[in-house]
Amino acid sequence: MNLPLRIAIDGPAASGKSTLAERLAKALGYLYFDTGVMYRAVTWAALQRGYAVEDADKLTELAANLDIDVRPPSTDDGRKYDVLVNGEDVTWAIRTPEVDANVSIVAAHPGVRAALTDKQRAIGRRGKVVMVGRDIGTVVMPDAELKIYLDASPEERARRRYQERLARGEQADYAQILAAVRARDRLDKGREVAPLRAADDAVILNSDGLSIGEVFEEALRLVKAMDC
Ligand code: DC
Numbered sequence: 675m676n677l678p679l680r681i682a683i684d685g686p687a688a689s690g691k692s693t694l695a696e697r698l699a700k701a702l703g704y705l706y707f708d709t710g711v712m713y714r715a716v717t718w719a720a721l722q723r724g725y726a727v728e729d730a731d732k733l734t735e736l737a738a739n740l741d742i743d744v745r746p747p748s749t750d751d752g753r754k755y756d757v758l759v760n761g762e763d764v765t766w767a768i769r770t771p772e773v774d775a776n777v778s779i780v781a782a783h784p785g786v787r788a789a790l791t792d793k794q795r796a797i798g799r800r801g802k803v804v805m806v807g808r809d810i811g812t813v814v815m816p817d818a819e820l821k822i823y824l825d826a827s828p829e830e831r832a833r834r835r836y837q838e839r840l841a842r843g844e845q846a847d848y849a850q851i852l853a854a855v856r857a858r859d860r861l862d863k864g865r866e867v868a869p870l871r872a873a874d875d876a877v878i879l880n881s882d883g884l885s886i887g888e889v890f891e892e893a894l895r896l897v898k899a900m901d902c
Pocket residue numbers: 687688709710711713714777778781806807808809810858862
């Protein structure tokens with residue numbers, strides 16, 4: 675039996691797709707690649723430079739020229755990988771509420787998406803990859819052998835983000851996080867280019883009420899059931 679070479683995992687913010695992808699990649703010996711990191715890196719760099727995130731031309735140029743690198747973790751502070759932008763470690767800087775609030779606007783620019791999609795496809799072509807995002811099954815790797823769309827209710831996802839922030843020792847307000855999750859869903863699903871949606875041939879999993887372990891077992895069963 676041949677395992678699927680490329681696995682695409684899409685879904686809304688905080689649906690658990692990054693955790694699932696990371697565990698699957700580890701179990702299979704595949705590369706785990708979280709494409710949201712790239713949109714976050716461009717957003718962080720734009721805010722640093724004082725660019726208006728609505729400025730499509732500036733943002734497109736920035737996305738095309740920015741050197742974004744994802745490497746094995748250099749520090750044992752809970753990170754899964756290092757994210758470097760032009761050599762600078764931005765692993766935690768791209769996870770702030772300010773980046774959260776602006777990243778969907780940046781990700782809606784067609785020019786930004788084109789530049790980042792090219793970089794993602796190049797990684798996908800090497801195979802043995804579990805790639806996570808919003809448009810991996812529909813746009814980046816429509817020919818992936820296995821596509822999973824991981825869903826969960828907005829309330830469940832906001833609760834998870836809230837717990838994550840508290841666990842990191844940060845301040846958190848559940849109602850505010852829920853409003854932010856809903857706002858990002860609207861932007862991600864409503865944008866014209868590559869909106870968040872399940873590919874027609876994706877397997878849809880809903881993680882409401884399921885543990886990470888249960889979602890992982892179900893996904894692994896799907897992988898093993900495939901004969902590519
Ligand atoms: O998964 P995340 O929260 O780190 O993603 C950050 C943002 O990037 C999210 O609002 C949607 C966008 N994104 C996207 O449009 N396409 C992808 N393939 C990955 C992320």
